[in-house]
Amino acid sequence: DAKTTQPNSMESNEEEPVHLPCNHSTISGTDYIHWYRQLPSQGPEYVIHGLTSNVNNRMASLAIAEDRKSSTLILHRATLRDAAVYYCIPSTYNTDKLIFGTGTRLQVFP
Amino acid sequence: ETGVTQSPTHLIKTRGQQVTLRCSSQSGHNTVSWYQQALGQGPQFIFQYYREEENGRGNFPPRFSGLQFPNYSSELNVNALELDDSALYLCASSFPGTGLYGYTFGSGTRLTVV
Numbered sequence: 001d002a003k004t005t006q007p008n009s010m011e012s013n014e015e016e017p018v019h020l021p022c023n024h025s026t027i028s029g030t031d032y033i034h035w036y037r038q039l040p041s042q043g044p045e046y047v048i049h050g051l052t053s054n055v056n057n058r059m060a061s062l063a064i065a066e067d068r069k070s071s072t073l074i075l076h077r078a079t080l081r082d083a084a085v086y087y088c089i090p091s092t093y094n095t096d097k098l099i100f101g102t103g104t105r106l107q108v109f110p
Numbered sequence: 111e112t113g114v115t116q117s118p119t120h121l122i123k124t125r126g127q128q129v130t131l132r133c134s135s136q137s138g139h140n141t142v143s144w145y146q147q148a149l150g151q152g153p154q155f156i157f158q159y160y161r162e163e164e165n166g167r168g169n170f171p172p173r174f175s176g177l178q179f180p181n182y183s184s185e186l187n188v189n190a191l192e193l194d195d196s197a198l199y200l201c202a203s204s205f206p207g208t209g210l211y212g213y214t215f216g217s218g219t220r221l222t223v224v
Contacts, residue, residue, distance in 0.1 A: 043114070046212075
């Protein structure tokens with residue numbers, strides 16, 4: 001599995017956009033990039049995933065660099081409920097095991 | 111549809127004892143994975159069960175064992191508890207073929223070993 005580097009923590013104000021970076025320079029050509037987040041006192045939950053193209057869903061957007069060595073999770077308008085630890089997880093599509101790193105702890109201020 | 115349910119939510123055990131944690135998978139999911147999350151760390155993969163058989167294991171000693179039942183629920187057993195086993199234990203269910211976006215996690219069991 002590709003190694004990832006994420007900042008330990010980030011801060012944002014409510015209703016501002018947040019860009020959470022992830023470096024995965026050893027990613028292989030067939031690895032998808034998944035993002036999960038873990039709200040306080042809860043288990044992780046799926047946020048978004050992609051392969052090469054940028055992806056959008058109701059929760060967030062995922063911007064993937066052209067060389068695929070990095071990606072950015074974008075929360076367009078942070079809310080207090082978005083305060084969580086965000087995990088970037090590259091892995092091959094046919095694997096069925098999620099392997100977590102240490103993630104980025106996002107704090108959102110009113 | 112119901113999500114993943116774990117029991118108990120909290121547990122205190124003494125070093126050397128044995129513990130059993132339980133997990134009911136989400137409806138329609140036949141694969142269960144267990145994770146250990148120490149304070150301030152990301153979840154670490156313990157093992158996965160599919161069709162009542164172990165289907166992959168992380169770097170955990172044999173005193174961590176599991177079971178999956180015909181209704182896809184699962185148990186995690188830890189023997190000879192050590193202080194370092196204190197952690198949040200997470201269960202996740204999934205269905206093969208849905209990829210890594212199909213995981214549903216429970217809220218975990220907080221185990222404290224004293």
